[in-house]
Amino acid sequence: MKILISNDDGYLAPGINALAAALAPIADIVVVAPDSNRSGASNSLSLDRPLSVQQAANGFYFVNGTPTDCVHVALTGMLDYRPDLVVSGINNGPNMGDDTLYSGTVAAATEGYLFGIPAIAFSQGAFGWEHIDAAARHARDIIVQYMETLPAPYLLNVNIPNLPYEQLLPPVATRLGRRHQAEPVIRAQDPRGKEIFWIGPPGATKDAGEGTDFYACASGRTSITPLQIDLTHRTQLDVLAKALA
């Protein structure tokens, strides 16, 4: 099995190192990841400047671009083979509900899926990298046990509680929850007296009920949400079609 690994925290992050170490025994792995932290990058692609690919001492490739750039470049010319799986992460902190729209971790996996390759995004439920090796081992278990469960290609969004390996329970299938709107922007002044704005924290959860990814993680369970990328709103499409007819 050949696995392409990327992330949005950058190729130096503990999460991608743990994931690569956990997957190396079961697959031919290649890491192509951003040269620095690109959290919040979503599916952004660098169209107005060229990218460069370099190789670090540990064999990881790093790119001066976004997570999507990394997977895109790997799949459209850099690699001379087609991976069997694209995995992304393990992200520092959760990617659940609406957050998935902004997530570079999910975007890296999405890019693989757009090329017809099964893809899994892994995130830890809490920030700080605690128990990251356990999360990586658990991620490997999920790949080994469930990668044939769904018809290929699929796109899975996995959030793993920060717990010791022994306390990690079998995953549950979830839908994405929803958040309330984001907290206000944080106004401040830079040291030269100029007004600046920091993006504020995400909003509180609005739909975190049973069946959601928020609910699963809050219950100490690993959440797996199968994703799709057709944004068409089918119900509204019918309404609109009638109105425009």
Place this chain on the structure above:
Amino acid sequence: MKILISNDDGYLAPGINALAAALAPIADIVVVAPDSNRSGASNSLSLDRPLSVQQAANGFYFVNGTPTDCVHVALTGMLDYRPDLVVSGINNGPNMGDDTLYSGTVAAATEGYLFGIPAIAFSQGAFGWEHIDAAARHARDIIVQYMETLPAPYLLNVNIPNLPYEQLLPPVATRLGRRHQAEPVIRAQDPRGKEIFWIGPPGATKDAGEGTDFYACASGRTSITPLQIDLTHRTQLDVLAKALA
């Protein structure tokens, strides 16, 4: 009516200028847009640095950030009121099918929708700004005629053919089409001999049949696709839930 206008081509682009000029007679408008071209920015948010907001001579506000940053900052503290509508564009070139995932134009509208506000992304079907004033007038017509058609909030993705105003026909409701995978990355050398990679062009259309946005635009019609943002794959969720039970 209060309308917030943004885009991804930057606040100087002809598209946003034409759109603002067309909407000013029918609404109180405010423009908050990126300081430079951010095409391909998707829903990326700037989390690791502060943003600054400046006002140009024509009254437009510009932000050193992404389209999503612009709408986010406007809605979470910069504006002291809640707009009735968020519009984005008019983009230089189409945003159809899978391209919507990467589009900063669509992302700006999506950010408004995430805050519960009706939002419309406008794009021209071909690059080059030809007939941009006609497109802007047509965009106004769509807002005036159809903004009450769907229950609020909604998120519409509109692609307008580059045609004289007289030749623009009533819009049709569409679903998103699909593309084949992207063309290969373009390898080159910079003048110092370093290997560089340019992201290649999008793939050819795979699903451009009747009912799609690709089909509508190819037929010379304005396409309106209602979008939603729940990426959960419902069918696969059932399969996975059974497998994990």
Place this chain on the structure above:
Amino acid sequence: MKILISNDDGYLAPGINALAAALAPIADIVVVAPDSNRSGASNSLSLDRPLSVQQAANGFYFVNGTPTDCVHVALTGMLDYRPDLVVSGINNGPNMGDDTLYSGTVAAATEGYLFGIPAIAFSQGAFGWEHIDAAARHARDIIVQYMETLPAPYLLNVNIPNLPYEQLLPPVATRLGRRHQAEPVIRAQDPRGKEIFWIGPPGATKDAGEGTDFYACASGRTSITPLQIDLTHRTQLDVLAKALA
């Protein structure tokens, strides 16, 4: 006379607009300036990515690069003629003493000088653009009256007090003063709890005695310092040469 105008505050800044307006009646001018604020850019050149040049509605060209990039691109291929003079500014705030090393305004002029063209960097003695039109008119006077005084090429660093035109006195020739070391870095936390560092303010003046640019400006006079760019330390060179002999 043909004059190339650049700056480091960006092509939209009031200072470059005032300067262009003041010089247009006496010369064929062309403006090639950064697309956004590049204060503190020093002589930095963009070597790892290509630059693009766009033209604004008012005829100004803007470049997604540094002040040095702008003048470099203009002089090595963009312009089909060789300007008689390169001017930079008018900068928002002073560029005196050691600050000249960091200044993008001075760097833009330096780049012209490196190509053998007389070059003048203009800055206002205080921040805030007060009396910028007076400063621009005064800058024109200096060019008209003194541009033949020194053998070409020369590189002049001019700081103009923020005063009404009637109160601006004839300029004085000065040497660069010196500052004490910079104030401490400002530690803070971003809203996500990450430690961040802001570069602190410049240090107090150490050599601001009579004859320096600091002294002239503090006395309400316009300061003109002729600059050179050979950094060789002649005295120490002799000492070192003996030691190594």
Place this chain on the structure above:
Amino acid sequence: MKILISNDDGYLAPGINALAAALAPIADIVVVAPDSNRSGASNSLSLDRPLSVQQAANGFYFVNGTPTDCVHVALTGMLDYRPDLVVSGINNGPNMGDDTLYSGTVAAATEGYLFGIPAIAFSQGAFGWEHIDAAARHARDIIVQYMETLPAPYLLNVNIPNLPYEQLLPPVATRLGRRHQAEPVIRAQDPRGKEIFWIGPPGATKDAGEGTDFYACASGRTSITPLQIDLTHRTQLDVLAKALA
């Protein structure tokens, strides 16, 4: 002895790794360097955004900023002591003549010197890192043998031929040479048809005669140029003072 080490090729570059390894046995070293390649950064300072400092597995600190930012942050608050020496490099390729104005390697050392600390910038005479370990050992020799030769503080610019250690001769004291103006900008098109400009190569040497850094390196000798940072042009100052009197 406490030595602060920085560079402009980024903290992962072979040059800084070789230099740190060579100096660790003779001093307490700390490395604070840019997170990525910042060649051509000159003395640029990041004033409009905060910086973050992270520590790599090997103990090196890296900063999302310029070489000058790195030394500035280290000396104004990050380090709780004052280093005895600031060294920069070893740069990939030469920094001689006018190139020193653009060099981030020289700028990092200059920043130390501005804080009153002896500082040395090291570069290799040719690109490609050949014999980098020999260059690092040779750099250590220079520090050990000559760091007391000049009164502190001083600022030295050292260029070392890419040769095996045994072939490296004692250094010679030099003045900076001069180059002819740079080669033309390189016009190209990006894959989307947009015109782009790459900064071209430096010009040929104009003053590379005996006594210059160019001459020394061409003769296979290590060049040491003592630098100063007062850009005042003394001769022209007298001329101008008379004209303005």
